[in-house]
Amino acid sequence: DITERKKMEEAIRRAAEEWKETFDSISDAISISSRDCRLLRVNQAFADMFHTERGKIVDKHCYEIMHGINEPVSGCPHLETLKTGKPAAADFFEPHVGIHLELTTSPIFDERGEITGTVHIARDITERKRQEEQLMMADRLASIGELAAGTAHELNNPLTSVIGFSRLLMEKDVSDDIREDLGIICSEAQRATEVIKQLLQFARKRTPAEQLNQINSVVEHVLRLRAYEQRAHNIEVRTDLAPALPEIMIDYFQMQQVLLNIIINAEQSMVEANERGTLTIATRRRNSTVVISVTDDGLGISQEHLGQIFDPFFTTKKAGKGTGLGLSICRRIVTEHSGQIYARSRPGEGATFYVELPINGARP
Known part of the structure; x- marks a missing residue:
């Protein structure tokens, strides 16, 4: 029946269109790659993330577009999925686009259960990485601050004595050479005191x-x-x-x-x-x-x-x-x-x- 066939064709066309609209509406960058790492399909978010056009991407190797290199990246989740038949994930910093990426891959099976390729999901985690680094740095600063405060107080008192006694000696009747040496001792001790002042300022927690x-x-x-x-x-x-x-x-x-x-x-x-x-x-x-x-x-x-x-x-x-x-x-x-x-x-x-x-x- 021709009418029934047309209805089926229309339903298939509509389903394909809905699939395409859904594919392109996803904010994560999604791509489908063959076993030999060639990109078969990408959504609009993928093209936007890597600053290119979809028509220029298809059939290129995924590592060319995603990593800016000419061979699979070390720790490639695509190759891991092909080997194990299971989903894989890895994080990368991509200098050619200036972002941190979280990449996950899932296998695509044919009707015989063989892997024909993978689905990639690439997520920009640059902001998350920045926040993680800030938290790590905050912990490091807290530890260094405690150490700096203790060290600074221990050094401050003897340095004050060095400065005071060197000035007293310079006031006595000493040769010019000795006076010059005492001046160097005094100025270097003062410089060390300035460093300590900065250490204390660094260590001090003030709202x-x-x-x-x-x-x-x-x-x-x-x-x-x-x-x-x-x-x-x-x-x-x-x-x-x-x-x-x-x-x-x-x-x-x-x-x-x-x-x-x-x-x-x-x-x-x-x-x-x-x-x-x-x-x-x-x-x-x-x-x-x-x-x-x-x-x-x-x-x-x-x-x-x-x-x-x-x-x-x-x-x-x-x-x-x-x-x-x-x-x-x-x-x-x-x-x-x-x-x-x-x-x-x-x-x-x-x-x-x-x-x-x-x-x-x-x-x-």
Whole structure:
């Protein structure tokens, strides 16, 4: 019967269309791969995740698109599923698209029970990874803070004695050579005391005394504090401060400390690179946050070091030029304000540091 056949064809067409609509409406990136790793079908989320078009993907190897390489990735869940006949999963960081992925694969069986391929589900877990790293770092900071506090107190007293007695000896009738040596002892002990002061500051847990403040006011105050040093080192300052930003709940002095640290680091980088530089500070509103950016045209930071610059005691400065605690303290302060701090840079192209702070409790 022709009518019945047409009804069946229409039902099949409608079912296929519904399947396609459902396939494309899923927010996770889904793909179907053959045994030899060739992509047979992908949904729109897959194409969007890997910044391409579906027509350009089909029949390419899954590892080319998903991992940006020319052979199966180590720990490939697709190959594991082909081997075991069971679902498999693995996490990967994909530098060619800049995201962390959670990949799961499930087998596809034919009518004889043989595996013909797999279904991939790729999920962007970048934010989850970031939160996990923050939790791990918080634990590390707590442990280091306790150790630092104990060590700092033990060292502070003898160093105070070294400074005091070296100054007393310098006041006595001693030769110039000895006086010079005593001066070195005193200045080095003072430098050690400054390191200890930063250790104590790093270890100290203090709840921010938050009040409604204008972030532009903090920026302007910090720039006034640094104006003399910037002129002395031929640093041009440019500002792009968004008008009418909402007031946000911050500890004014702690946020001043954060910006001072970032700006001083930027100044030192520019002076070392070019003996001059241009410092650009901008503020803007982004959704429910206020963002401060500090950009320099100094030495820049390698990709390897970008992941370490907020770690306690990590520094790229020459010996005696930094403790490696400044940015750790900055991150702790910003985190206590429920914000984020991060950097973008390439060697030789300067760096930009971003501080994002929530607008909770802000006045419009």
